[in-house]
Amino acid sequence: MASAQDIRRRIKSVKNTQQITKAMKMVAAAKLRRAQEAVTSARPFALKIREVLSRVAAASGGASHPLLEVREVKKTAYVVITADRGLCGGFNANVLRRAAGEVTDRSKSSVVGVGRKSRDFFTRRGFDIAASYVGLGENIQFSQAKEIAKFVMDKYVAGDFDEVFLVFSEFVNVLTQRPVTVKLLPVETPAEESKGPKVEYIYEPSAEAVLSELLPTYVESTVFRAMLEAKAGEQGARMTAMDSATKNAKDMINKLTLSLNRARQAAITKEISEIVGGAAALE
Known part of the structure; x- marks a missing residue:
């Protein structure tokens, strides 16, 4: 059994933790x-711009744009969004496990690491890192998402990427963060679902010009929303993990206190036995 002094030292250490x-x-x-x-503020805009994009693309009469171009997949990029720091339970591990499972052929895949955990994970495993964005801070700015979106759009238009996917943790609630994969490029525009008569649009100056403004904004807003979802999920996971750690520390302190009391009792019993034994020897 550890001495009372060692147990007191450990109790103090656990209390500090x-x-x-x-x-x-x-x-x-x-x-x-x-x-x-x-996140709550960004979701409606992201959903509405997708709805508008769907209507405009459906009514454009097959207008073309580089971001809509579907071609043979030779290179796939994965934008993997994680936290810069740990101490948030399984948040980072779940996203990284999802991303690693999506990569079927490393020779045809590249990773854009958003967050230090993402960059370090794929670097250690020898993946092709096309770019990395770390130290983005606690308050995600639209300019940061715009920079990431511009990089992947330029790579896609240049033909370096044939597909781009977003892998991030969707925020459900404080206790639940769901890793998801979203196809970012080529932009998919589902057909407009409308029960009423089909609306005719007049494009000025042209359908291609309207799509040239709308498509990059859609990509940027999608990346921005994903980053906000990931940040909210990170804080929720960290709060839950630290709450569990605090409760575990309390349980450990209680057990150590019990051990301390037992050690003190054993020491007192030993001292009494020594006194009684000494007194008996003097008789």
Whole structure:
């Protein structure tokens, strides 16, 4: 059995850890509220622009655009969005496992790592890293998503990528983050579903010009939404993980305190036995 001094030292260490995990939980909870508000605000715009894109493409009479071009797949890119830091349970591992499962042929695949965990994971395993974006901060900006979207769009138009997929964790609630894969390029425009008469559109200056403005905005907003979803999921996972760590620390302190009491009791019993034994020897 460990000495009482060793147990006291360990209890103090666990209490210090408990204070840290409790503080991290509170910080994550505060950040989660902001991240959740950002996701809630971004979702309607992303859904509406997809709806508008669907209507415009369906009524354009087959207008062409480089981002709509479907060609033989020789190179596939995966934009994998993770956190820069750990201590958030299985959040990063679940996204990385999903992304690794999507890659069937490394020789025909490239990775765009968004987040330090994503970049490091695929670098260590020898994947082709087309680009990496790390240290994006807690408050995701649209300019950051625009930079990533521009990179993949330029690569797609140049023919370096034939398909581009987004792999990220969709925020469901504080306890649930769902890893998903979304096809980003070529842009898929589902046919407009309408029960009423088909609407005729007049394009000015042309359908191609309208799509040239609408398609990049759609790609940018999709990347932005994915980054916001991932950030909210990260904070939710970190808050849950730190709450569990705080509770585990409390349980450990209780067990160590019990062990300390037993050690003290054993020491007192030993001292009493020695006194009684000494007194008996003097008789």
